[in-house]
Amino acid sequence: MTPGGDAKIVQFRTYMPLRYRAALAGIGVATVAVLLLAGQMPLLAVFVAAVFMAAMTMSVRVQLDDVGLSIRVAGLFSTTVPYGEITAVSAGPITGFLQGMGLRILPGGGTGYLVGGPTVRIQCSNTTVLVSCADTQRLVTGIGARI
Known part of the structure:
Protein backbone atom coordinates (compact mmCIF):
# COMPACT_ATOMS: atom_id res chain seq x y z
CA MET A 1 0.00 0.00 0.00
CA THR A 57 21.35 -3.96 -21.75
CA MET A 58 18.54 -1.53 -22.61
CA SER A 59 15.25 -2.07 -20.81
CA VAL A 60 11.82 -0.51 -20.36
CA ARG A 61 10.36 0.02 -16.90
CA VAL A 62 6.64 0.67 -16.45
CA GLN A 63 5.33 1.53 -12.99
CA LEU A 64 1.65 1.71 -12.10
CA ASP A 65 0.84 3.75 -8.99
CA ASP A 66 -2.16 5.60 -7.56
CA VAL A 67 -2.33 8.44 -10.10
CA GLY A 68 -0.80 7.17 -13.32
CA LEU A 69 1.84 5.13 -14.99
CA SER A 70 5.49 6.02 -15.36
CA ILE A 71 7.50 4.75 -18.30
CA ARG A 72 11.28 4.84 -18.59
CA VAL A 73 13.44 3.43 -21.40
CA ALA A 74 17.22 3.07 -21.52
CA GLY A 75 17.45 4.82 -18.16
CA LEU A 76 17.31 8.16 -20.01
CA PHE A 77 13.88 8.84 -21.45
CA SER A 78 10.73 8.87 -19.37
CA THR A 79 7.15 10.03 -19.24
CA THR A 80 4.20 9.91 -16.88
CA VAL A 81 0.67 9.24 -18.12
CA PRO A 82 -2.17 10.10 -15.68
CA TYR A 83 -4.94 7.50 -15.72
CA GLY A 84 -7.46 10.27 -16.45
CA GLU A 85 -5.87 10.84 -19.89
CA ILE A 86 -6.04 7.17 -20.94
CA THR A 87 -9.00 6.38 -23.19
CA ALA A 88 -8.07 2.81 -24.20
CA VAL A 89 -5.38 0.19 -23.64
CA SER A 90 -4.68 -2.94 -25.68
CA ALA A 91 -1.95 -5.30 -26.81
CA GLY A 92 0.09 -3.71 -29.56
CA PRO A 93 2.28 -5.05 -32.36
CA ILE A 94 5.49 -6.98 -31.91
CA THR A 95 8.42 -4.68 -32.67
CA GLY A 96 12.02 -5.29 -33.67
CA PHE A 97 15.04 -3.67 -35.24
CA LEU A 98 13.00 -2.11 -38.05
CA GLN A 99 10.88 -0.12 -35.59
CA GLY A 100 13.96 0.91 -33.63
CA MET A 101 14.88 0.78 -29.96
CA GLY A 102 14.70 3.40 -27.23
CA LEU A 103 12.54 6.51 -27.49
CA ARG A 104 10.83 6.55 -30.89
CA ILE A 105 8.47 8.91 -32.68
CA LEU A 106 5.82 6.64 -34.19
CA PRO A 107 4.57 6.86 -37.77
CA GLY A 108 1.24 8.66 -37.67
CA GLY A 109 2.08 10.33 -34.35
CA GLY A 110 2.64 9.15 -30.83
CA THR A 111 5.66 7.99 -28.90
CA GLY A 112 7.26 4.59 -28.51
CA TYR A 113 9.32 3.34 -25.57
CA LEU A 114 10.71 0.24 -27.22
CA VAL A 115 13.27 -2.52 -26.74
CA GLY A 116 11.73 -5.00 -29.17
CA GLY A 117 9.18 -7.75 -28.70
CA PRO A 118 5.53 -7.50 -27.59
CA THR A 119 4.04 -4.08 -26.86
CA VAL A 120 1.07 -2.42 -25.19
CA ARG A 121 -0.72 0.44 -26.96
CA ILE A 122 -1.98 3.15 -24.60
CA GLN A 123 -4.40 5.52 -26.30
CA CYS A 124 -4.63 8.88 -24.58
CA SER A 125 -6.92 11.82 -25.23
CA ASN A 126 -4.26 13.58 -27.32
CA THR A 127 -1.63 10.96 -28.27
CA THR A 128 -0.70 7.30 -28.41
CA VAL A 129 2.02 5.63 -26.37
CA LEU A 130 3.49 2.28 -27.39
CA VAL A 131 5.57 0.52 -24.73
CA SER A 132 7.47 -2.76 -24.84
CA CYS A 133 6.26 -5.27 -22.27
CA ALA A 134 6.97 -8.99 -22.02
CA ASP A 135 3.73 -9.57 -20.04
CA THR A 136 1.30 -7.56 -22.15
CA GLN A 137 -1.89 -9.11 -20.77
CA ARG A 138 -0.91 -8.37 -17.18
CA LEU A 139 -0.06 -4.75 -18.03
CA VAL A 140 -3.27 -4.25 -20.04
CA THR A 141 -5.28 -5.70 -17.14
CA GLY A 142 -3.40 -3.59 -14.57
CA ILE A 143 -4.00 -0.35 -16.47
CA GLY A 144 -7.61 -1.30 -17.27
CA ALA A 145 -8.36 -1.83 -13.58
CA ARG A 146 -7.14 1.69 -12.82
CA ILE A 147 -8.86 3.71 -15.56
Missing part, protein backbone atom coordinates in the same frame (compact mmCIF):
# COMPACT_ATOMS: atom_id res chain seq x y z
CA THR A 2 1.12 3.51 -0.66
CA PRO A 3 0.59 6.26 1.91
CA GLY A 4 -2.78 7.89 1.29
CA GLY A 5 -3.64 5.49 -1.54
CA ASP A 6 -5.47 2.23 -1.89
CA ALA A 7 -3.65 0.69 -4.89
CA LYS A 8 -0.23 -0.88 -4.60
CA ILE A 9 2.60 0.05 -6.93
CA VAL A 10 3.18 -2.52 -9.66
CA GLN A 11 6.31 -2.57 -11.81
CA PHE A 12 7.07 -4.22 -15.13
CA ARG A 13 10.61 -4.44 -16.50
CA THR A 14 11.21 -5.68 -20.02
CA TYR A 15 14.62 -6.31 -21.54
CA MET A 16 15.59 -6.53 -25.18
CA PRO A 17 14.81 -10.05 -26.46
CA LEU A 18 17.77 -12.45 -26.42
CA ARG A 19 17.87 -12.83 -30.22
CA TYR A 20 18.33 -9.07 -30.62
CA ARG A 21 21.00 -8.95 -27.92
CA ALA A 22 22.84 -11.82 -29.64
CA ALA A 23 22.71 -10.03 -33.01
CA LEU A 24 23.99 -6.80 -31.46
CA ALA A 25 26.76 -8.71 -29.65
CA GLY A 26 27.90 -10.27 -32.92
CA ILE A 27 27.89 -6.97 -34.77
CA GLY A 28 29.61 -5.23 -31.86
CA VAL A 29 32.36 -7.84 -31.50
CA ALA A 30 33.02 -7.78 -35.25
CA THR A 31 33.15 -3.97 -35.32
CA VAL A 32 35.47 -3.75 -32.32
CA ALA A 33 37.72 -6.47 -33.77
CA VAL A 34 38.04 -4.60 -37.07
CA LEU A 35 38.87 -1.37 -35.24
CA LEU A 36 41.46 -3.08 -33.04
CA LEU A 37 43.03 -4.94 -35.96
CA ALA A 38 43.34 -1.64 -37.81
CA GLY A 39 45.55 -0.66 -34.88
CA GLN A 40 45.03 3.04 -35.18
CA MET A 41 41.73 3.50 -33.36
CA PRO A 42 41.77 1.83 -29.92
CA LEU A 43 39.80 4.63 -28.25
CA LEU A 44 37.13 4.39 -30.92
CA ALA A 45 36.98 0.62 -30.33
CA VAL A 46 36.40 1.21 -26.61
CA PHE A 47 33.68 3.75 -27.39
CA VAL A 48 31.96 1.40 -29.86
CA ALA A 49 32.11 -1.44 -27.32
CA ALA A 50 30.52 0.80 -24.68
CA VAL A 51 27.74 1.86 -27.06
CA PHE A 52 26.95 -1.74 -27.99
CA MET A 53 26.96 -2.83 -24.31
CA ALA A 54 24.57 0.00 -23.43
CA ALA A 55 22.25 -0.97 -26.29
CA MET A 56 22.31 -4.66 -25.36
Whole structure:
Protein backbone atom coordinates (compact mmCIF):
# COMPACT_ATOMS: atom_id res chain seq x y z
CA MET A 1 0.00 0.00 0.00
CA THR A 2 1.12 3.51 -0.66
CA PRO A 3 0.59 6.26 1.91
CA GLY A 4 -2.78 7.89 1.29
CA GLY A 5 -3.64 5.49 -1.54
CA ASP A 6 -5.47 2.23 -1.89
CA ALA A 7 -3.65 0.69 -4.89
CA LYS A 8 -0.23 -0.88 -4.60
CA ILE A 9 2.60 0.05 -6.93
CA VAL A 10 3.18 -2.52 -9.66
CA GLN A 11 6.31 -2.57 -11.81
CA PHE A 12 7.07 -4.22 -15.13
CA ARG A 13 10.61 -4.44 -16.50
CA THR A 14 11.21 -5.68 -20.02
CA TYR A 15 14.62 -6.31 -21.54
CA MET A 16 15.59 -6.53 -25.18
CA PRO A 17 14.81 -10.05 -26.46
CA LEU A 18 17.77 -12.45 -26.42
CA ARG A 19 17.87 -12.83 -30.22
CA TYR A 20 18.33 -9.07 -30.62
CA ARG A 21 21.00 -8.95 -27.92
CA ALA A 22 22.84 -11.82 -29.64
CA ALA A 23 22.71 -10.03 -33.01
CA LEU A 24 23.99 -6.80 -31.46
CA ALA A 25 26.76 -8.71 -29.65
CA GLY A 26 27.90 -10.27 -32.92
CA ILE A 27 27.89 -6.97 -34.77
CA GLY A 28 29.61 -5.23 -31.86
CA VAL A 29 32.36 -7.84 -31.50
CA ALA A 30 33.02 -7.78 -35.25
CA THR A 31 33.15 -3.97 -35.32
CA VAL A 32 35.47 -3.75 -32.32
CA ALA A 33 37.72 -6.47 -33.77
CA VAL A 34 38.04 -4.60 -37.07
CA LEU A 35 38.87 -1.37 -35.24
CA LEU A 36 41.46 -3.08 -33.04
CA LEU A 37 43.03 -4.94 -35.96
CA ALA A 38 43.34 -1.64 -37.81
CA GLY A 39 45.55 -0.66 -34.88
CA GLN A 40 45.03 3.04 -35.18
CA MET A 41 41.73 3.50 -33.36
CA PRO A 42 41.77 1.83 -29.92
CA LEU A 43 39.80 4.63 -28.25
CA LEU A 44 37.13 4.39 -30.92
CA ALA A 45 36.98 0.62 -30.33
CA VAL A 46 36.40 1.21 -26.61
CA PHE A 47 33.68 3.75 -27.39
CA VAL A 48 31.96 1.40 -29.86
CA ALA A 49 32.11 -1.44 -27.32
CA ALA A 50 30.52 0.80 -24.68
CA VAL A 51 27.74 1.86 -27.06
CA PHE A 52 26.95 -1.74 -27.99
CA MET A 53 26.96 -2.83 -24.31
CA ALA A 54 24.57 0.00 -23.43
CA ALA A 55 22.25 -0.97 -26.29
CA MET A 56 22.31 -4.66 -25.36
CA THR A 57 21.35 -3.96 -21.75
CA MET A 58 18.54 -1.53 -22.61
CA SER A 59 15.25 -2.07 -20.81
CA VAL A 60 11.82 -0.51 -20.36
CA ARG A 61 10.36 0.02 -16.90
CA VAL A 62 6.64 0.67 -16.45
CA GLN A 63 5.33 1.53 -12.99
CA LEU A 64 1.65 1.71 -12.10
CA ASP A 65 0.84 3.75 -8.99
CA ASP A 66 -2.16 5.60 -7.56
CA VAL A 67 -2.33 8.44 -10.10
CA GLY A 68 -0.80 7.17 -13.32
CA LEU A 69 1.84 5.13 -14.99
CA SER A 70 5.49 6.02 -15.36
CA ILE A 71 7.50 4.75 -18.30
CA ARG A 72 11.28 4.84 -18.59
CA VAL A 73 13.44 3.43 -21.40
CA ALA A 74 17.22 3.07 -21.52
CA GLY A 75 17.45 4.82 -18.16
CA LEU A 76 17.31 8.16 -20.01
CA PHE A 77 13.88 8.84 -21.45
CA SER A 78 10.73 8.87 -19.37
CA THR A 79 7.15 10.03 -19.24
CA THR A 80 4.20 9.91 -16.88
CA VAL A 81 0.67 9.24 -18.12
CA PRO A 82 -2.17 10.10 -15.68
CA TYR A 83 -4.94 7.50 -15.72
CA GLY A 84 -7.46 10.27 -16.45
CA GLU A 85 -5.87 10.84 -19.89
CA ILE A 86 -6.04 7.17 -20.94
CA THR A 87 -9.00 6.38 -23.19
CA ALA A 88 -8.07 2.81 -24.20
CA VAL A 89 -5.38 0.19 -23.64
CA SER A 90 -4.68 -2.94 -25.68
CA ALA A 91 -1.95 -5.30 -26.81
CA GLY A 92 0.09 -3.71 -29.56
CA PRO A 93 2.28 -5.05 -32.36
CA ILE A 94 5.49 -6.98 -31.91
CA THR A 95 8.42 -4.68 -32.67
CA GLY A 96 12.02 -5.29 -33.67
CA PHE A 97 15.04 -3.67 -35.24
CA LEU A 98 13.00 -2.11 -38.05
CA GLN A 99 10.88 -0.12 -35.59
CA GLY A 100 13.96 0.91 -33.63
CA MET A 101 14.88 0.78 -29.96
CA GLY A 102 14.70 3.40 -27.23
CA LEU A 103 12.54 6.51 -27.49
CA ARG A 104 10.83 6.55 -30.89
CA ILE A 105 8.47 8.91 -32.68
CA LEU A 106 5.82 6.64 -34.19
CA PRO A 107 4.57 6.86 -37.77
CA GLY A 108 1.24 8.66 -37.67
CA GLY A 109 2.08 10.33 -34.35
CA GLY A 110 2.64 9.15 -30.83
CA THR A 111 5.66 7.99 -28.90
CA GLY A 112 7.26 4.59 -28.51
CA TYR A 113 9.32 3.34 -25.57
CA LEU A 114 10.71 0.24 -27.22
CA VAL A 115 13.27 -2.52 -26.74
CA GLY A 116 11.73 -5.00 -29.17
CA GLY A 117 9.18 -7.75 -28.70
CA PRO A 118 5.53 -7.50 -27.59
CA THR A 119 4.04 -4.08 -26.86
CA VAL A 120 1.07 -2.42 -25.19
CA ARG A 121 -0.72 0.44 -26.96
CA ILE A 122 -1.98 3.15 -24.60
CA GLN A 123 -4.40 5.52 -26.30
CA CYS A 124 -4.63 8.88 -24.58
CA SER A 125 -6.92 11.82 -25.23
CA ASN A 126 -4.26 13.58 -27.32
CA THR A 127 -1.63 10.96 -28.27
CA THR A 128 -0.70 7.30 -28.41
CA VAL A 129 2.02 5.63 -26.37
CA LEU A 130 3.49 2.28 -27.39
CA VAL A 131 5.57 0.52 -24.73
CA SER A 132 7.47 -2.76 -24.84
CA CYS A 133 6.26 -5.27 -22.27
CA ALA A 134 6.97 -8.99 -22.02
CA ASP A 135 3.73 -9.57 -20.04
CA THR A 136 1.30 -7.56 -22.15
CA GLN A 137 -1.89 -9.11 -20.77
CA ARG A 138 -0.91 -8.37 -17.18
CA LEU A 139 -0.06 -4.75 -18.03
CA VAL A 140 -3.27 -4.25 -20.04
CA THR A 141 -5.28 -5.70 -17.14
CA GLY A 142 -3.40 -3.59 -14.57
CA ILE A 143 -4.00 -0.35 -16.47
CA GLY A 144 -7.61 -1.30 -17.27
CA ALA A 145 -8.36 -1.83 -13.58
CA ARG A 146 -7.14 1.69 -12.82
CA ILE A 147 -8.86 3.71 -15.56
